Amino acid sequence: MKTFKYILLSTLFIAFYSCEDDDSNTVIEEPLPELTAGSADFSTYVAVGNSLTAGFTDNALFKAAQENATPNILSQKFALAGGGDFSLPLMEDNFGGIAFGGNRLPGFNPRLVFGGAGPVPLESVVGPVTVTTDLTSNPTGPFNNMGVPGAKSFHLLFDGYGNPAGLQTTPTTANPYFVRMASAPNATILGDAMAQSPTFFSLWIGNNDVLGYATSGGDGSNPITPVDGPPGVGFNQTYGALVTTLTSQGAQGVVANIPYVTDIPHFTTVPHNPIPLDAATATAVNQAYAEYNGGIQAALAALAGTGLFTEEEANLRMINFSAGAGNAVVIEDESLTDLGAINPAFAALPKIRQATADDLLVLTASSFIGTEAVPGNPLTVNGVAVPLADRWVLIPSEQAEIKTAIDAFNATIKATATQAGLAFVDANALLNQLANGGISSNSFTLNSSLVFGGAFSLDGIHPTARGNALIANEFMKAIDATYSSNFEASGNLVDIGNYPTNYSPTLQ
Template sequence: MMKNSKYILLALMSLGFIACESDDDAGTTAEVELTAGEADFSNYVSLGNSLTAGFTDGALFIAGQEASFPNIMAEQFAKVGGGSFTQPLMSDNSGIILAAGTLVGGPRLIFNGTAPVPLPGAMGSTDVAFNNPTGPFNNMGIPGAKSFHLIAPGYGNIAGLSAMPPTANPYYVRMTGSTPDARVIDLAVGQSPSFFSLWIGNNDVLGYALSGGDGTDPITDQATFELAYNATIGALVGTGAKGVVANIPDVTAIPHFTTVPHNPVPLDAATATQLNGAYAVYNGGLQQAFAALAGTGLFTQEELDRRTISFEAGSSNAVVIIDEDLTDLGAINPAFAALPQIRQATADDLLVLPASRFIGTEAVPGNPLTVNGVALPLEDKWVLTPEEQEAIATATAGFNSTISSAASTNGLAFVDANTLLNEIATNGFSFGNFTFTSDLVTGGAFSLDGVHPTSRGYSLIAAEALKAIDVAYGSNFEEAGAIPNPGDYPVFYSPALQ
């Protein structure tokens, strides 16, 4: 009846892996002596989550780590007094991470010519129970970390991986060594950094978004975020270090939420008629409820229209979704308890990227009346409704206010990652010889997971951070041409990368 390949037109991906490139060289800058200004880069320490670690294509692996934005910055810092920059490198490029032989992450994604898929036959050798590297580490980016994890004891204790729910993070377990209960901030401050970068808070809203706002991963409350962020900043500046911070992008603008259309369902006339017949009882029940509640204001014509399900022959039928923000008619009148809170999606709804592999599958093989997203409504985890998007926007604004205030109060360099992502998503963003967009696979900015930047995207983050440092501390990375060339960094990695 329908094919999943129609949900995302991945045929467009055959246009290539790279963002648009001009014919000109990267350009030259007149010889200008590089200066650090008021900053001291001799001991640079970075803190954050997967965006700091160099996570890309759905995993952490050596090549991605080497192209992390802190490592790219450290290469420029080295030209003006910066010291060595040590990272907790994975053991290979599979992206797999294990805990006593049990898979806890990876493998990395590759592009097979049609769609992003897990690296076939991947065999990982990074096991947090057996072969962790020796610190201290300048890059303390921890995939999955939220703001409060940076000040939480035990977050790197391997025993916490078996707790329910887990209280530890396998990527941080690799960093703690002989001090498994040490807090992230303690290990960072213990290195007496002269300069730091902090980019944290994305996961405080992203976890909620990735789960479709289904309640399994709630948004961090503002008070907790503010306490954790200010405690982290206070500890870092308390060492006398200067630094650069970045705010939180609008996560709903990333390809993970903008690739799958709300109306990807192709139907022939016979199937559309069959489905409309199946929903006739439901639609009739809505009409009865509306008549019974007329004049009460509890069930409006607008909501009746919104909830009425209708299909037609064509390629652009909207999926059916569960929406818990619709009126619970059964709670008003038990006679309507059988009417579920469902409706067809609109352009205002955001479907998560994994929905592309789920929509159109049959719960009962061979039975078209059990098709997910059509006969069977999509669960909350597959969709971000406008109300859930508003919750994300409100939290992001609050978190970014805290970050901006901390940067201003402490005289720190500031990267407006939120505005940068919006520009990429809305108009495209030119950097070097490339124009970055938020299109999955072809846009150049986002990797195959639709969430994390490509290595070339991380070079853009590094460049923006260096420019912000120039503004705050009087350095001249941009003027002296000490800005990374995005052409030196790949968009995606070969399946053959070992």
């Protein structure tokens, strides 16, 4: 009997600790709440913006990229919370590029692909392709995604932006992407968006108001939009008019601001000192610059004590190359002192210097630096014997202009969003975080490195599909905060790992 009692106690003892072990190792997960739209009405969602809205990727617009655009990702989640259909102005192929009557439009070429070391044109890998997106055969709207690559803020109000005749003018006044989408030749982007009576909208505009100036190296061919001026001219009044119109029928919405150009790889990938030279070439180039360097020293001596030309600037303008890697490129710099205007004896001295780490070379300069203007002649190498023109470089003063404009535009976007009660996405802070350590989501970490960072496509400006997914999640979080929806709490943010970081050259 005693034996049985001890056996029973032992069994109970083991069972007790077994239960404790089970309890300590079992995590009981609370069920996620059901998705709710809160006070938001997603029944008719219209996205308004530029290339970031359209899904432009790898320097082109093509079907797969459009389907992975931020608004399309959002629309799929909105559909779970009362949203309706979301129509896209899909391109005809996955090549990219646009034709008009069978002839390619200059500047609207097939997409870039990864060539093993960096971005290369699609046709350099797969051979010639036939671009099938032709403006003589356009899709029929209305379209919920009204993102038009290349559009600046004031273009959303311009009633000739979709007129095919404007493609024949000099300069052109129409945009071929909007020509494909416009309901009529005199339609406006904003008007076609409003014709759908949106209940909810997204507006991400303003990037091109500064980006065109930046990508052209600040050479003046594509000026920054003025901060002030009437709607259709100045950014502040134009942006206010856009939001006033979009909300005029009671629509709710989400807006995003503008990132700094210093946070995107188009301006941070090409180093200022990429030139390797052998000893013979370095000696030859230095001999070629000897007369120029002597002229700089003569100017410094002649202007000593006047305060018109400092020793610091003279040292900056001296050109010197050495054998080996790490030679800085020679650039034009319009901010340098015009020595000829001070003394005609120095009129022949150009405004040139070697670049420093404070200069930003545009990504497209990588295909130009080191090429020979005269094949076989090392004294005609671009960036060495031939200074890089303004369009290839953003000098510090140009960067300051861009930052000042972005700060002003972003202040307007934030204030307008607050006044209208709209959700707000700080895209500027998001891209800054990508550039400074990266962002982790669903076991993936994205950063702003070209090709391998995962966030930016091969043009160094536009997001990858995975980058768009990350941005879509930020939009949903902002909508949750403003309209009491619960995309995040209900587990309805997207898994960014389900979206690619690049597209195969053979994508069909």
